């Protein structure tokens with residue numbers, strides 16, 4: 001059997017975190033440990049794959065930027081175009097892992113596995129979760145079943161798809177969940193099992209980002225609350241936002257005053273999408289007045305992912321119906 005070749009791209013995060021004491025699970029420096037050290041801590045990886053490591057960034061993922069995410073997307077496509085590269089594992093902080101995973105899932109031009117992993121406890125902790133997560137991520141990346149599943153997130157023996165996965169807990173190692181449909185599978189004592197296939201598609205090759213796109217359109221997220229009067233809608237419009245995601249109540253419901261301000265923004269050509277501050281479920285068409293104002297709905301995307309999809313859509317079109325079709329599809 002040929003040993004598969006996996007590239008590990010490191011970006012930092014708690015998986016590469018270093019704390020003063022081995023009992024500390026907060027107050028550590030994320031991204032302090034390099035990829036070669038992380039790989040050396042898990043010699044079993046070299047038994048299942050031929051692995052090369054590359055450091056893309058060394059940051060706490062709360063500071064992840066779209067510049068780094070676009071660099072990652074381009075590097076993944078570059079590497080996976082080689083026949084000799086069978087898959088990619090990306091080490092990443094958990095805070096924004098879902099955003100990077102989703103952006104990559106839209107931009108990756110491959111059916112080879114791209115697997116993100118991270119950790120909730122720093123590498124120096126007594127019970128660090130990073131080493132097993134990294135090993136499991138490589139196990140998934142070499143698995144034939146992982147092909148054509150989009151971008152995956154592997155942590156705590158669980159496999160999740162980029163479209164649905166979200167960080168649900170502030171500190172627990174069991175933080176990643178897929179509230180709409182559940183996880184895709186598990187890694188049980190080293191055995192990779194997919195119980196469901198991801199049904200989501202990445203963008204067609206024709207929609208790939210051209211090399212000269214370095215900055216994505218300005219899309220802001222506004223978070224709804226009882227009594228919201230829409231002040232921040234006006235602030236975002238005045239600041240030049242090209243798109244707005246409103247994290248509404250329940251099925252993306254908009255408080256009256258907010259609706260009026262969002263409708264005014266949409267009338268000016270700013271693309272407005274309702275998402276939800278709720279944890280699970282699709283945001284669907286709801287009130288006729290939303291449709292009349294061309295306020296769109298995010299389907300199963302949470303606000304942070306809806307923002308990414310709208311940014312990519314805005315590179316192609318500003319037409320609300322065309323953009324709604326993106327949300328219906330991706």
Ligand SMILES: NC(=O)C[C@H](N)C(=O)O
Nearest residue numbers: 013014060061093094095
């Ligand atoms: N557990 C973690 O990885 C959290 C860290 N702040 C990060 O996202 O980089």
